[in-house]
Amino acid sequence: MNIEYLLIVIAIMSGATFATRLPPFVLFSGNEQHQLLQFIAKYTPPMVMSILVIYMLKSVDYLSIEGFYVVIALIVTIGVHLWRRNALMSIVAGTVVFMVFVQS
């Protein structure tokens, strides 16, 4: 246990993490209206969202029983969302179904 070491590590990691989140705001400040930048701004979120979903689902073993639970929970999440369009309700429904399955 070395408190000084830990504190320096925390400071460094805090700075390094902030350094990954700050650059766009510094680099493009004042150019927000640039056409290409607006194009990127509009189409990055759908792409990132697709990629995050793929990332979360890529390491699931779909031939295992857990893979089956993931598929069911996804169907519940999507189904409830298309039905009610209430994000919280869809997320809670899918998560609860998954928890009930994996804990039983």
Add this chain to the structure above:
Amino acid sequence: MIRVALKTTLPIFFGYLPLGITFGVLFQELGYPWYFATLMGICIYAGAAQFMAVGLIAAGTGFVEIAIATFFLNSRHLFYGLALLNSFGNWGLRKLYLVFGLTDEVYALMSTIEVPKGADKPQFYFLMTIFSQSYWVLGCTLGAWAGTKLVFNKQGMEFAATALFTVLLIEQWAKIKKPLPFVVALIASAIALLLFAQQMLLFAISISIIIMIVLRLTNQKVHDEY
């Protein structure tokens, strides 16, 4: 507005609390007092990086290596600000905090949902960010403080993050209503998984943005319709 912000960020609560607890439990095995887990949640506020930190600290890794590893692990965040340049105004310190707190989940929410009518935008974003971080800090603290004594069975709760991204993907589809970005993301993910599986997120996001820019600059149809 506090209630609306709480309700909007509640899905993040279900994701961050169990993940934070898992981190806290791991962290207390290092032998440091519990409140350093709280401090890490407050100062670093990055899930994957904090998990990595446990291993690096245990090994007594050097500072330069830690800085580089953290930066690369989180480098996908370099692109997140792009979508929010227009959403964030010149709000001084508050803006700096919003940038600091731009995690995957917060970015996903902010880039998808509309600020409720009549709500003060900077204030709403600020509340979303600080509530989300509070859930994370609470999880880290609980995990490190109560450690393995924590009895409630959170197994499977990690699905909340997948569900959140899935729901927001549907909302993005409802907003954009054109297939191109989704197809590009699929192709970019496949390339990234095949070639750079270790850094899938970073490469998939970079490749997808590059493909979109190239398409826009070279293809008249994409230029006109998107």
